[in-house]
Amino acid sequence: MTEDEILAEFRASDALLEGHFILSSGRHGAQYLQCARLLMNPARAARVAAALADKLPGNIRRSIDIVVSPAMGGVIIGHEMGRALGLDALFLERPEGTFELRRGFRLQPGQKVLMMEDVVTTGLSSREAIQAIQDAGGEVIAAGALIDRSNGAAQFDVPFFPLLTLDVPSYAAEELPPELAAIPAIKPGSRTETPAG
Template sequence: MTDDEVLAEFRAADALLEGHFILSSGLRSPRYLQCARVLADPKRGARLAEALAARLPGDLAIDIVVSPAMGGVIAGHEMGRALGVEAVFLERPEGVFELRRGFRLSPGQRVLMMEDVVTTGLSSREAIAAIHRAGGVVVAAAALVDRSDGAADLGVPFYPLIRLSVPTYAADALPPELAAIPAAKPGSRAA
């Protein structure tokens, strides 16, 4: 799947938004990729996950996919299906990621940490730390979209389906054209 084909999937789902958005990192952006909308169609989600799975090196020997809730749950499930392995998710009941609902990792279990979108990599690094605390070994990370255009360092090999260069700004350093638009918070986590 080419970058144009990936973006066409987002456009077809009305999931590529233009405006003034507050990201989960607290940064502001003129574009937002609403992965929940693109993944609402199971066939579209399967196509995207299969395309990403095909890009992963064959020698990763992934045992399980672990994703952070909320945004990564569906992406992680679809990746688990594409790879033919179990998929579980992390939650933040007290502000720190952890496995719940009876999910467990075996010591040394080889994990693919799957995200929907990576912007700064903070949530991904927090998820990777939680996986290590639970006994897993993160052999790689993957995401549908890398908004950092390759700048985010997750500490493990990182395989996005698409890399985009989308500008982000601190709230006190907005360009005038963005400051003139009311901000929306479409994500799942408070800034």
């Protein structure tokens, strides 16, 4: 898929919003990507996952044993990546604020993992997910995301493969430009606890 085709998928599903948004990281931005809207259509979810799977280098793709994603945002795309790669897909949850495997999910020691996210803003929650996977015995060999909107700030100790990179500025609450500060902020995400990225 080309960048225009990927953006067309977001626009067709009303998943690319314009305004003043408080992102899950706690930062503010003028655009918001609601990946749940994109992924609610199974055929569209399968298309974007297949496109991302095609971007993975062959040596990494062949080495992955399992896909693990953080809940909630990563669950559907993680599942679809599992389907695209012909692998099982597990998800992490934060019942007490820290990611962990639950529901009988477990990793075999040394199992090679693709950690899969929907959107990466700061990379903090992705790094927390990678740590939880390592703590559970897995070896994260790559990270993937539908969208990297970190403007290069998200750094991982493994190769990172976003389907699309959007260089959209985000701002701390005290650093808002006047045009953004003039618009009431809304928080369209699903998380209500302390922002983590």
